[in-house]
Every structure is written in structure tokens, then in C-alpha cells.
Amino acid sequence: MYVTNPSEFAAEASFAPLHISCPHSVETQLKPGAYLFYEGDEVEWLYQVTSGVVRLTRLLSDGRRQVIAFGYPGDIVGFPADGLHHTDCEALTETRLQPFRRSILETGDGDPKMHRDLLQAALREISAMQDHFMMLGRKSANEKLASFLCVLAERVGKDLGSSRSVTLPMSRSDIADFLGLTTETVSRTFTQLRKSKIIAIENIHTIIIQRPTALLGLSKGE
Amino acid sequence: MYVTNPSEFAAEASFAPLHISCPHSVETQLKPGAYLFYEGDEVEWLYQVTSGVVRLTRLLSDGRRQVIAFGYPGDIVGFPADGLHHTDCEALTETRLQPFRRSILETGDGDPKMHRDLLQAALREISAMQDHFMMLGRKSANEKLASFLCVLAERVGKDLGSSRSVTLPMSRSDIADFLGLTTETVSRTFTQLRKSKIIAIENIHTIIIQRPTALLGLSKGE
DNA sequence: CGCGGGATTGACCCGTATCAAATACTGTGG
DNA sequence: CCACAGTATTTGATACGGGTCAATCCCGCG
Numbered sequence: 001m002y003v004t005n006p007s008e009f010a011a012e013a014s015f016a017p018l019h020i021s022c023p024h025s026v027e028t029q030l031k032p033g034a035y036l037f038y039e040g041d042e043v044e045w046l047y048q049v050t051s052g053v054v055r056l057t058r059l060l061s062d063g064r065r066q067v068i069a070f071g072y073p074g075d076i077v078g079f080p081a082d083g084l085h086h087t088d089c090e091a092l093t094e095t096r097l098q099p100f101r102r103s104i105l106e107t108g109d110g111d112p113k114m115h116r117d118l119l120q121a122a123l124r125e126i127s128a129m130q131d132h133f134m135m136l137g138r139k140s141a142n143e144k145l146a147s148f149l150c151v152l153a154e155r156v157g158k159d160l161g162s163s164r165s166v167t168l169p170m171s172r173s174d175i176a177d178f179l180g181l182t183t184e185t186v187s188r189t190f191t192q193l194r195k196s197k198i199i200a201i202e203n204i205h206t207i208i209i210q211r212p213t214a215l216l217g218l219s220k221g222e
Numbered sequence: 223m224y225v226t227n228p229s230e231f232a233a234e235a236s237f238a239p240l241h242i243s244c245p246h247s248v249e250t251q252l253k254p255g256a257y258l259f260y261e262g263d264e265v266e267w268l269y270q271v272t273s274g275v276v277r278l279t280r281l282l283s284d285g286r287r288q289v290i291a292f293g294y295p296g297d298i299v300g301f302p303a304d305g306l307h308h309t310d311c312e313a314l315t316e317t318r319l320q321p322f323r324r325s326i327l328e329t330g331d332g333d334p335k336m337h338r339d340l341l342q343a344a345l346r347e348i349s350a351m352q353d354h355f356m357m358l359g360r361k362s363a364n365e366k367l368a369s370f371l372c373v374l375a376e377r378v379g380k381d382l383g384s385s386r387s388v389t390l391p392m393s394r395s396d397i398a399d400f401l402g403l404t405t406e407t408v409s410r411t412f413t414q415l416r417k418s419k420i421i422a423i424e425n426i427h428t429i430i431i432q433r434p435t436a437l438l439g440l441s442k443g444e
Numbered sequence: 445c446g447c448g449g450g451a452t453t454g455a456c457c458c459g460t461a462t463c464a465a466a467t468a469c470t471g472t473g474g
Numbered sequence: 475c476c477a478c479a480g481t482a483t484t485t486g487a488t489a490c491g492g493g494t495c496a497a498t499c500c501c502g503c504g
Contacts, residue, residue, distance in 0.1 A: 082349075126351070130309060130351075188460090408451095426450085
């Protein structure tokens with residue numbers, strides 16, 4: 001999951017679960033904190049998240065970290081480049097994943113439909129990442145966090161009538177490293193949104209979006 | 223072209239020109255300033271840059287711009303998502319491109335080898351973009367510009383013995399919008415590098431890298 | 445030779461980082 | 475179930491990098 005402009009997001013979210021017809025593809029389970037793969041690992045499988053949330057990260061030698069994406073149900077993680085994983089992947093919650101052989105993506109290997117679906121997923125990934133560039137390069141802390149919450153609300157929020165609740169399985173520093181901020185700034189920005197009554201913080205991992213339209217406005221810099 | 227860690231870059235640069243065996247694929251020519259496609263256009267063709275340089279950009283409604291990538295010879299531009307282009311593409315110099323039907327990427331369509339090559343290019347693109355995330359989100363202005371120059375030097379620089387010359391066909395504001403900075407900051411950072419004798423500015427579009435090792439060090443934040 | 449648009453430089457300011465302290469949570473063992 | 479320790483989060487004070495706005499410079503071009 002990348003942070004895209006919410007209004008555009010709808011068009012990209014239409015990722016139907018892939019049909020399961022892959023030999024040797026027993027669903028994989030991960031406990032919170034467990035790693036699915038590491039940067040540099042040979043890619044054998046791609047995975048579609050079935051339930052739960054995973055986090056893709058990349059590290060700089062001096063310890064700076066960038067969260068590349070969060071993997072929510074429907075998302076494909078583990079695209080290879082030159083046969084290798086280029087991120088670490090850790091489960092944030094109890095997570096189930098449907099594995100697909102790398103060869104299905106790369107050679108088709110007996111399943112043309114799945115091949116095409118995985119390819120389309122890769123292409124959508126490129127487009128979604130382009131949106132995220134805009135966010136990292138050109139948006140303020142406020143806009144970043146507002147966009148982040150809007151996307152999550154649209155994708156996995158629970159409707160509460162006039163407001164909407166969002167669960168954040170990731171830590172503040174995960175959010176910070178995803179948005180290119182510090183934890184302190186993320187925290188302060190949450191506080192600011194809370195004080196302006198746009199959101200309420202039910203608990204650390206649960207945000208109530210009280211004024212969705214205002215939040216959407218903020219995300220676009222209005 | 224994205225800005226990746228130069229040392230990693232070598233591994234990703236190994237993109238052999240695709241074999242040309244596509245029906246109806248006459249090489250396309252563009253003059254500087256000409257557009258190849260716009261955001262929202264239906265994708266009919268992908269292109270491999272043969273010579274010259276193109277620029278991929280995305281706009282926010284309020285005018286903020288993000289340069290997504292520069293397309294140098296060997297690069298593939300125009301990957302579709304849901305059948306559409308999601309960036310504008312403008313030629314910065316006289317440019318020649320080899321078109322490939324979108325169907326070759328998406329369905330294989332009679333040319334399995336090309337299909338595989340295009341797919342691999344897309345996957346490498348994803349990985350390269352992940353590197354660029356790190357840059358946009360986690361690097362200082364100094365590190366960004368140093369990284370940018372290092373990558374260009376490695377990829378298209380001319381060897382001058384102990385130093386190296388790089389041609390920059392793009393404007394300062396293109397560089398700024400690529401790195402998530404302002405033109406003023408890009409300009410100041412150039413000046414700073416010049417004053418510390420790491421680079422010399424032969425003219426606006428030609429940089430001499432006098433101390434490549436120092437520049438590489440800066441790019442990694444040392 | 446003068447015009448115009450990009451590039452550079454300067455002065456100043458603001459947003460976000462940094463460093464530090466207080467507070468809130470989470471899990472563990474008794 | 476409570477006490478405690480360790481960790482995450484929030485809050486505060488301050489610093490600084492890079493943005494903003496404005497002036498000047500430079501170079502290509504008519």
C-alpha cells in the first residue's frame with residue numbers, strides 16, 4: 001500500500017483476489033514480528049496478503065530506514081529484481097499469505113491468467129509508487145499524515161455513520177519512516193489533528209476520523 | 223533513470239538493448255520540448271530510449287510537480303497501469319526511441335523473449351524506484367545532489383583521466399523537482415560543491431567532477 | 445546592443461529535526 | 475491482579491536546513 005491521492009485511489013484499488021490454482025501453494029501464516037523475507041534473499045515466491053498487514057523496509061548502511069510500503073489484503077509483495085528481494089518484509093499482525101511461484105510471474109509457467117494478473121499487479125505497483133514520490137518529495141508533514149489517514153480510511157476504515165475509524169497496526173516510527181518524517185513530527189501532527197477536532201485518538205492504534213472532508217482537504221494542501 | 227546508491231547501480235545498469243523484431247516498430251524521433259505522451263493518455267506503445275534524454279513528470283492540481291524519472295538510452299518508458307499513462311513524457315534533447323506494442327508486454331503476443339525482457343525491465347523499475355524512495359524520504363540536499371551526480375557520472379559521464387565530465391540536459395528546476403528540492407537549493411548546493419573543489423561548473427549544462435571519491439562519500443552522508 | 449528567462453545570490457523565516465524530559469503503554473513475574 | 479521494568483509515545487525547548495521572496499547576474503537571441 002502506497003499513499004496515493006485518495007480520489008485517484010479508488011481506480012487503483014480494484015485488485016480482485018487472484019484465483020488460487022497454483023500447485024504447491026499452501027497458505028502461509030506469520031505471527032507479528034516474524035519476517036517473510038530479507039533484502040538480498042533469493043526470490044522463490046511472491047505473496048498475496050490474504051489477511052493481516054506486512055511492512056516492507058529498506059535500510060541505509062548508517063541505519064536510516066525507509067518503509068517502502070505496507071502490505072494489506074489484496075496486495076502482492078515480493079516482486080523480484082534480478083531474482084532477489086530488495087526489501088525486508090515483516091508481519092505487523094497475524095498475517096496469512098497466498099504464495100505464488102516466481103516462475104508464474106516470470107515465465108507464465110502453465111498459468112497464463114495468473115501470469116497476467118501478477119504482471120498487472122506489478123504495473124499498478126509502479127503507478128502507485130509514482131504517486132508516493134509526489135508525497136515524499138512535495139508534501140508537508142500535515143499533508144503527508146492526512147493523506148496517509150485518508151488512504152487507510154478508504155481502504156480499511158470502518159464506517160461509523162458520520163465518522164470513520166481506522167486501525168493502525170504499525171508504530172509511529174513505521175509511519176514516520178514511511179512518510180519521510182521523524183516519530184516526533186508524526187506524533188505532533190496527530191496531536192494537532194486531534195486538537196482541531198478532525199480526528200480523535202481512541203487509543204494508540206485506533207484513530208477516529210471525525211471530519212473526513214476536512215482531512216481530505218488537508219491531504220490536498222487546502 | 224532513478225537515483226540509486228551508485229555502488230548498487232552497476233548491478234541494475236546491465237540492461238541489454240532489446241532485440242528489435244517487432245512489427246510496425248519504426249524508430250520514433252522527438253525534438254527537444256516535444257511530448258511523447260501525457261498523463262491520462264491511453265497506452266499503445268512502450269518505448270526504449272535509443273539516444274537522447276526524456277523526462278517523466280507528474281503534476282499536483284496546485285502546480286507542484288514531481289519529476290518521476292529521466293529516461294536515458296536503454297531505459298524503458300511508458301509502462302501502463304490500467305491501460306493509461308500516469309506521467310507526462312517530454313524530450314529534453316533530440317531523442318530517438320524504439321517503440322514496442324503494449325500487447326507485447328501484457329500478453330506476450332508472439333514474442334516471448336521480448337515479453338520477458340519488458341517484464342524484467344518493469345521489475346527492475348520497481349526496485350530502482352524503491353531506492354529513490356530512500357533518497358526522497360531520508361537524504362539531505364547535499365546527499366541528494368551528490369547521489370544524482372554520481373549516478374549520472376557512472377552512467378553517462380565521460381572519463382577525463384582523474385576527473386569526469388557530466389552533461390546535464392535538464393534545467394535546475396527539473397533537478398529540483400526530481401530530488402524534492404527547490405531550484406534555489408539545487409543552485410546553492412552546486413555552488414557549495416564548486417567552492418569545496420569537488421566539482422567545477424564548466425557551463426550550466428556541463429559539470430566536471432574533480433574529486434569523484436569525495437562526491438561518492440557525500441552521496442552516502444560521510 | 446538591449447531584452448528576457450533561467451540561474452545565482454542574499455536576507456530572512458518557517459517547518460521539521462534534534463535533544464531531552466515526562467508520560468503512557470505493554471508485558472512479565474510474583 | 476498488581477508492581478515493576480522496559481519500551482513507545484508525547485511534549486517541550488531549541489537549532490538548523492531548506493524554503494520563500496527579492497535582487498542581481500548571466501547568457502542566448504532577436
